[in-house]
Amino acid sequence: MHTSANISNAIDDNTAPERDAKKNSAIFMIEGMRCGSCAIAIEALLNKQPNVSEATVNFSADIAMIHWKLIEPDILQLERAVKRLGYSLHTSICPKRSAEQADKTRKLLQMRLAVAVVFGMWSMMPAILLYLAPFGAVEHEYMWPLALASGLFAIPVVLYSGSHFYRVGLRTLLAAAPGLDTLITLAVVAACIVSVWQLKMGQHHVYFDAAVMLITFQLIARLMDSSVRRRASDIVQGYFHTIPETVNVFNEAGEISKKAANTLTLGKIIVLSAGQKLALDGVVKSGAGQADVSLLTGEHAPQPMIPGNELLAGCTLLEGELQLIVTAGVGERRIDRLSHSISGLLSRKMALQQLTDRIARWLIPVIVVSAILAVVLATLQGESIMVAVGIGVAVLIVSCPCALSLAIPMVITMGYSGMLQQGIVLRDPAALEAAADINAVVFDKTGTLTTAEPSIHTVLPAPGWNNSDLLQLAMNILHDSLHPTAKGLQASVAKSLVPVTDGHRESKAGEGTVWKSTNGVALAGRASWLRQQGVSLPTIIDNGMQLHLANQGRYAGSINFQETVREGAVETVTALHQQGLDVYLLSGDTQQSCYALAERMSISKQKVFFEHTPEQKHQFVETLEKSARVAFVGDGLNDGLALAGARLGIAVGRASSATAMAAAVYLPNSINRVPATLLLAQKARTLMYQNLFWALTYNVLLIPLAVWGWVHPVIAALAMSLSSLCVLFNSMRMQRRYHSYVSSAD
Missing domain, CATH: 3.30.70.100 (Alpha-Beta Plaits)
Structure with a gap:
């Protein structure tokens, strides 16, 4: 069991080494x-x-x-x-440049694939007739022209569609790290050289169709792989979509004007008004107000801002007006550091990716050696050099690991559409691998298990008032207020009560609101503030979630609020407990708020951790993962580091665009899809390993046959295609399993 003390101590102990690691x-x-x-x-x-x-x-x-x-x-x-x-x-990392590069690559892949499909189809048609020649389908005098036609139609595919493989294959060879592209290049070049030589000698035994099929299938694999490529650059770019690019500053004439945020230097004075979001980190110089800092810290309650307080880029001023001294410009802000840290986390490779890389590195030299051995054996058996080379080409083609490269993307592709229909958005293929071993789920609180606005818990009218009149008074006073309590009130009673909009309203930052109308003065706010205004109140324990009201100097009563639990949250936590998973609550909010919610969610207090910064959340997850396999569920920008750093990151609800991108899985509609997502991912990883097993078994069985000359190059290309089809059909089981597991979770 992990207590608050030992995990917190572990985080403190790990902080210094982590700082040292970042320096290096x-x-x-x-x-x-x-x-x-x-x-x-x-x-x-x-x-x-x-x-x-x-x-x-x-x-x-x-x-x-x-x-x-x-x-x-x-x-x-x-x-x-x-x-x-x-x-x-x-x-420097430029998400825009990265996005442009990926879009360009994807368009090129689509064009190359289109050329390969169109011209490859015409290249295959005469090849099929040549296959049928032994059955009397083609007269002998037409066989050489058909072979020539197959080669002519293959030219655009070989020279254009496959050109990328040759460039990359040469580069990886020069770097002493040959990969699949090197093997593809060898197979295509060998097949074409042998085929051209056969045509020159007046023979019709050509292998252009095998080269075309190889290039086409590999382009399909690359195109599927590119479909998930945009995730990381979208994360980094998404972090700044919510940050304004301009700020209000005092000019030389003392007037307020707008300037680009990236032109301001440290020490400049900027002005922030109610409802505006801050573009730069700063310290309050003058003014007062309340700010929503939940985007970066997770605290649900607005924080009072007075001179000397720090306010970070991305936070919104709810009430008041502030003058701030810029303490960090663009590139050095807290949000910049968070995005940089996430970029580092995304450079890690998951276990299945590493396994596939190791298999490819081991398989490629084995294939090349096998092809050379096949040529030597055929020559020693008295075969001509062209026949021997043809056997070597067959080895290269039959063993080309198309199925290996398709094994993972196919499972992802087949599962994606069905998942999307049920409100599960997969953003990282590694999620289907990572979730298989999850045994602990860590939830953020604000916005994840709870909604953004509190809800009414109890209404306590003073003598002479009833519930309806007290709620109507509160609606009148707080009309158009941006405070979360006011939003919660409006959401609770907006359908039954219509506020009176006339009169003058004045907000006292961090204290309350004054409403002056023809009926007199009404107040809504903290109990202590009402007493300062001369209102006599009964003995009250103010827990920070109470709204006290007065009308014409007399106390009218109070409205108690509680955090609104997200629909399906209780059932989700219960389902995870039933699956045998440990459930933790991790938040930047206060101890009192976290413990109150944990009690409602049946989460043990020993597994509740509060007042954590984004960096501390990440450190907590890292520490917990030393003894558990963790899924982190969150919704705010303050959760981005933990979502990207966790074994499995799940963003829920109205997550910010950056948070949704930082997570491997995004559940926009319902948190109760978390248990189903974990079950689905477990089965998906099983399919991935089955595909990998089949791809390797295929090579183990057919390479020896090809080495002994028992597999014709055309049959080799067909076998390679059938291997890929087996991977496809096995991956299609993802659809059936997906629907069954979602149904069981519901």
Whole structure:
């Protein structure tokens, strides 16, 4: 069991080493990557550079994470090394540039695939006739022209559609990290050379159709892989969609004018009015008000702002007006540091990705050696050099791991549409792997288990007042107020009561609201503030969730509020307990608020952790994962680090765009999909491993047959296609299993 004390101590103990680790690491953007093989080649190259202790490259995020021990690597040297390989390394992460690059790559893939399908179809038609020639379908004198036609139609596919594979294959070979592209290049080039030679010799035994099929299937795999590539850059960019790009400043004439936030320097004075969101970190110089800081801290209650208080970019001023001294410009704000940290977390590779990489690295040299061995054996058996090379081509084609590259994307693709229909948005394919082992679920509180506005708990009218009149008075006083309590009141009674809109309303930041009308003066706010206004109140314990009212100097009563539990939250926690999972509550809110909610949700107090910053939430998750496998469920920007860093991140409800992107799974409609998501992911990972097992078994069985010359290159291409189809049909079981598990969860 993890108590509050021992996990908090562990977080404190881990903080210093984490700071030291950050000093010895840096994140870079890689421009020009078009597939996972590009990332493997760059990673291998960076790991060979002086002073680099470890380098990881994430193709999906266009990110490279460099670690060193004592001496920082020469950045210019790293840039030159990457440039020699055909890519660009940038010291700054630009989500817009990354998004443009991925969109361009996807469009190119679509065009290459279109060419491959159209011309490949025409190339296959004469090839099919050649297959049927032994059955009398084609006269002998037409066989060479048909073989030539197959080759002519294959030219656009080989020269255009497959050109990317050749470039990447050469680059990875030069980096001493050959991958699938190298193998594809060898197979296509060998098949075409042998085919052209056969045509020159007047023979009709050509293998253009095998090369076309190989290129087409690989383009399909790459296109599916690119469909999830935008996640990481969207996260980083999404963090800034909610931040204004301009601020109000005093000009030389003392007037307020707008300026671009990225032009302001430290020490400048900016003005923030009620309802506005802050663009830069700052310290309050003058003024007073209340701010909504839940986006970054998770505290549900508005925080009073007085001179000396810090207010961070992304927070909204609800009441009052402030003058702030800028303490951090664009690039150095708290939100910038959060996005940078998330980029680092996304550079990590999941276990299944690492396993697939290891399999590919092991399989490729085995395939190449097998092809060479096949040529040698055929030659020793007296076969001609062209026949021997044909056997070698068959080995390359039959063993090309198309099924291996399709094993994971197919499961994701088949499950995605059905999941989306039921309100489960998959943003990271690693989620289907990670969720299989989850045994602990950590929930954020505000906005996740609860809604943004509190709800009415009890109404306590004073003598002479009834519930309806007291609620009507509150509605009149708080008309158009942005305070969460006012929003909760309006949401609760808006259908039955209509506020009186005339009169003058004045908000006292952090205290209450005054309404002056023809009927006199009415007050709504804290008990202490009403007493300061001369109102006599009975003895009251103010817990911060009470609204006290007075009319014409006399106390009218109070309305008690409580946090509104999100629909389905109680049932979700109950279902997770029934599945045998540990459930934790982790929040930036106060102890009192967290304990009150935990009691309503049947969560043990020993598993409740409060007043945690975004960084502390991430540290908590990291510490807990040393003894558990954690899913984190949250909704605010303050949850972004924990969502990206957890084994499984799930964003729920009206999550900000950045939070939804940072999470591997997004549940926009209902939190009660969390248990079903975990069950689905467990079965999905099983299908992934089944696909990988089949892909490897296929190679183990057919490579020896091809080496001995028992598999014709055309049959090899057909076998390779059938292997991919087996992966496809197995992945289609995802649809049936998805619906059954969602139904059982409901």
